[in-house]
Amino acid sequence: MAGRAQIPTKSSALIAMIADEFGVVLLCWDTVTGFLLAGVGNVDLRRKTNYLIVDSKTTVKAIEDAFKEFTTKEDIAIVLISQYVANMIRFLVDSYNKPIPAILEIPSKDHPYDPAHDSVLSRVKNLFSAESVASGRR
Amino acid sequence: MMEDQEEKGNAENGIGRQKQVKDEYLLQFLDSLDGYLTLLDSLSSTLSQGWLELASARHAMGASRINGALLDLKVHAAATSLKVSEQDVDSMESQPCFTLCKWASSDNGERSSGEEKSLSPQLRHRNNSQLSEEKVSTRTGTPLILVDQQRQKSLSVFGVLVSPKLRSAQLSFERALETLVEIANLHTTMLSMFEQVHKELENTNG
Numbered sequence: 001m002a003g004r005a006q007i008p009t010k011s012s013a014l015i016a017m018i019a020d021e022f023g024v025v026l027l028c029w030d031t032v033t034g035f036l037l038a039g040v041g042n043v044d045l046r047r048k049t050n051y052l053i054v055d056s057k058t059t060v061k062a063i064e065d066a067f068k069e070f071t072t073k074e075d076i077a078i079v080l081i082s083q084y085v086a087n088m089i090r091f092l093v094d095s096y097n098k099p100i101p102a103i104l105e106i107p108s109k110d111h112p113y114d115p116a117h118d119s120v121l122s123r124v125k126n127l128f129s130a131e132s133v134a135s136g137r138r
Numbered sequence: 139m140m141e142d143q144e145e146k147g148n149a150e151n152g153i154g155r156q157k158q159v160k161d162e163y164l165l166q167f168l169d170s171l172d173g174y175l176t177l178l179d180s181l182s183s184t185l186s187q188g189w190l191e192l193a194s195a196r197h198a199m200g201a202s203r204i205n206g207a208l209l210d211l212k213v214h215a216a217a218t219s220l221k222v223s224e225q226d227v228d229s230m231e232s233q234p235c236f237t238l239c240k241w242a243s244s245d246n247g248e249r250s251s252g253e254e255k256s257l258s259p260q261l262r263h264r265n266n267s268q269l270s271e272e273k274v275s276t277r278t279g280t281p282l283i284l285v286d287q288q289r290q291k292s293l294s295v296f297g298v299l300v301s302p303k304l305r306s307a308q309l310s311f312e313r314a315l316e317t318l319v320e321i322a323n324l325h326t327t328m329l330s331m332f333e334q335v336h337k338e339l340e341n342t343n344g
Contacts, residue, residue, distance in 0.1 A: 034188045034311035036209065037304070039217035039241055039292050047213065077220040077236060078322050099329075100222065100234050102322045107182050109189050115175065120329065124171070127336060 030109055031082065050076065054085050064089050076101045084111040086119070094119050160338045167331035174324045181317045188310035195304035199296070204304075208295055217241050217288050218315065233326045238319040240312060241288040 032053050035041075042050040052058075052066040067089055070079045083105040086093045096103055096119075107113035115121050196204045218240045225235040289308060293300050 030189050030192050031185070033204075033209075034185075034192060034307060035315065036295075037292055037308040038311040038315050039288065040219075040315065041209075041214070042216035043213050045213055050216065077222050077234075078318070080318065099326060102234070102236070102325055104318060104321060104325065106318070107185060109185075113178055113182055115178075120325065120332075121171075124332060127332075127339070 031106075035080070054082070060088050064092055067092055071096060071098070071101055071103070073101075078102050078104060080104050080106050082106060082108040082111070083113055083117055084108050087117060090117075090119075094122075160335075160342075163331055163334040163338060167328065167335050170324050170328040170331055174321065174328055177317055177321045177324060181314060181321065184310055184314045184317060188307050188314060191303045191307035191310055195301040195307055198301040198303060204296055217292065218312075220319070233330050235326075236319050236322045238316060240315070241285045 032051050036051070040050070050070070052063070054063060063085060067079070067081070070076050077100055079101045081093070081103060085108075086105045093103060093105075103119070105113070105118055116125075192204075218238070219242065221237040221239055223235050223237070224232045289305075293304060293308060296304060
């Protein structure tokens with residue numbers, strides 16, 4: 001049908017994870033480990049994983065590269081990213097606007113979820129605050 | 139005079155219907171926003187429980203048995219994956235719909251029986267004979283054995299005898315995954331409604 005956006009359907013897509021674990025080494029990877037226990041871990045033939053564990057040594061560039069890689073891979077349907085890590089690459093996350101893969105910001109062990117920083121919710125807030133200013137002027 | 143009154147009536151009906159449509163979009167958007175925030179709250183609780191159980195397992199089994207060096211970096215496919223299908227919103231728009239397929243893959247590439255969680259009431263299932271077989275066998279209970287085998291395989295990264303807390307952590311994170319897929323579906327609905335409301339507001343201002 002003309003003008004209708006096509007959604008690529010997939011029968012077996014992956015969940016990618018960019019999770020932060022800051023602090024003592026032994027506690028660095030709990031979120032990723034938990035989801036790997038739930039069976040979402042994938043290692044392809046090139047030994048590339050569908051997750052990135054972010055620690056104190058991980059650079060912002062590495063996080064950006066991982067985000068870009070996961071959001072352009074065709075076999076990934078959802079990207080989970082700790083909100084704390086998303087704040088490091090906020091510009092990149094906020095400028096992402098494709099329906100797939102869906103980007104979900106999740107809390108991490110040391111950083112609880114803050115709705116004020118959520119990419120979608122802050123867009124909504126901006127829209128309604130702009131609208132209330134405009135209607136006030138009218 | 140009669141014609142003028144009729145035209146005025148028609149115009150008022152048209153404006154009334156427009157307002158009704160705008161209100162409907164706004165209500166759907168607010169409903170999805172409320173659901174999104176509620177589910178995020180639920181996810182936070184589930185993840186907290188999972189982290190606590192993982193910490194308990196580490197305390198019981200020792201830090202050397204639960205550490206990053208043990209992560210499985212051999213080539214393997216994800217045992218839990220997603221199915222993405224298209225859901226019609228209206229004649230001009232469609233949005234993705236995610237379904238979680240827990241423990242439904244195996245290393246040899248063949249799809250073994252698993253649990254398929256359909257978390258959207260409006261999902262249109264694709265006809266897939268293999269999935270139909272899985273659904274039938276789920277009713278007889280057989281795949282639960284295979285699901286348990288997959289769970290055990292995932293736990294075996296940390297050794298043969300693992301703490302019950304590690305098993306509990308695994309179940310908590312599985313629940314978290316189910317919540318995340320619900321969140322993803324609400325997320326797409328919310329974005330879709332947001333776009334509609336945004337368009338309506340622009341039309342009103344323009």
